[in-house]
Amino acid sequence: MKVSSFFVSLMGAIQWVALFGWAGCARAQAPTNQASLARQSSIVFSGTVSKIGATSFADVPKSAQTLVVRVDFIVKKPSAVSLKKGDDVTVEVKDPSVFQEGTHATFYTDGWIFGSGVAVKELGHEIGPGVGGTTKAAGADEKAHGQGQEQISDQELRDRLNSADFVVIGRVTDIHRWNVPKSAYRVTEHDPDWHEAVVEVQSVLKGGKVKGNKVVVRFPQRNDVAWVHSPKFEKNQQGIFCLNRDQVSGVPMTKLGGHEVNVYTCLGHGDSLPMSEEARVRSFLKAQ
Template sequence: MTTDGRSEGPMRTWSVILLAVALSLSGSVGAAQMSRAALVKRSDIILIGTVTQVGAVAVPEVPASARTVVVRVDQVLQKPLAVALTRGDSVTVETLRAGSLKPGTQATFYTTGWIFGRGVAVREVGHEPGRSPVVLEDQQEAVARARREMHDADLKAHIETAAMVVAGRVEEVRPAELPAAPARPKRISEHDPNWQEAIIQVEDGIKGAQAGERVVVRFPGSPDVAWVGTPRFAVGQEGTFLLHTDSTSGSPRATWGGKSVTAYTALHKLDVLSRQDATRVRDLIRKP
């Protein structure tokens, strides 16, 4: 009885029900605290799978604990190319919290790679429940959409740091002429970038430029491993370019048409996009 004489039976019953609901929802570890886009961004292996064992492992290199579970892979949504993982494989998952998963539970697991030996072991970033083929299809699209949103967010942030964004065409490529620092003569090493300069005719000044301008963009011509993956330019190349004031080559100025002009770089993979991406870039600039 309560202090005012009313029965506390119904109140206690509802408390028990609410507690049970809260505990069941807490099984979606990580998902409640992070958006799906955040889960995708923090994960390199994403899969839909079914828990087959709790407190066990499928990889001998990993000691079993209250937080380890064995998951049968039902569908791989994302993984590095170098990782061998396919439907039907058993994966060891180190969960965020002991007891959060039970045998028979199907979920989408957002994880990071942990151990790759005689099997695959991963660490959980979060998981979302999923039990039917419809949910599986929805989850595949949801992960793909989250990946697009994540990429758009990264691109928008990169656009904001660019000094100039243009759509245009490479008219000329030439070796860069960089003055040696007065106190130190120029030194050549195996990692020397062998700076080149691309002269780009601006056809569409999206940010910080006008159509008809020419801009000088420096890029490494060296095939050295230190510059693998850095965008390169060729005469006739068209695209949408995110340009940053040159703070890498050691000389922020270049020469064009007999005049000293600002030199730019485009060293990140997001700095060089297709010509068709100009519309998408404009939309992201307008997006709050």
């Protein structure tokens, strides 16, 4: 049976679209997937795999799915997590077969185990240039990731400012442990180890006037997985605080200077910001 040249050409065109058209679509979707992964992840970093089937500290169970990754650049992390360039991180990956020693990748992860080091679980990854391949300049790589993170942070910050009862600029003048009364004590494996920070308010960016120019901020001192996103404060720390009336500890009032005052919490990622963010915070609040 003869097959017309037109039919052969048509079938060839269909195959070309199937092979290359879908690949083009997949490439077009990649930025969307990347942004979605970044939003879902609490810790995002680029790094180089140094060990396969190993861990970076003893508390982490070793398996075929665990990798040790040397951090090259931090894209996103909670302020409470101590992680910097050059640190070794344990990553539990979904498919270890795609990695080898020397593989460079960006890891989208969630916190897993925190102790003498950091261990995370992979939500997704992007493989960079292979071993021996041409790598981008570190500055260009960091700039690209930084721009993506800034967009995410902007949205997170807007949401946080919208939901805050107060936004203040202040300085921590005192830190002390809060002795939980028996009526509020709850037995839990995620005990927060509540502490209180007395913050001297220097400027109110959102909310009413603060009595006595001081507020009490109750915060979890423990780096448990349940509280990993919560800021930890130090005496003389200066910054911007996004505060909500305490609905977590079970005791929303405390004594300050002999007076009964409201207690506030500052529990989420982005609730405590450095002074370098003041212009951005003021800009977003002005636009509300």
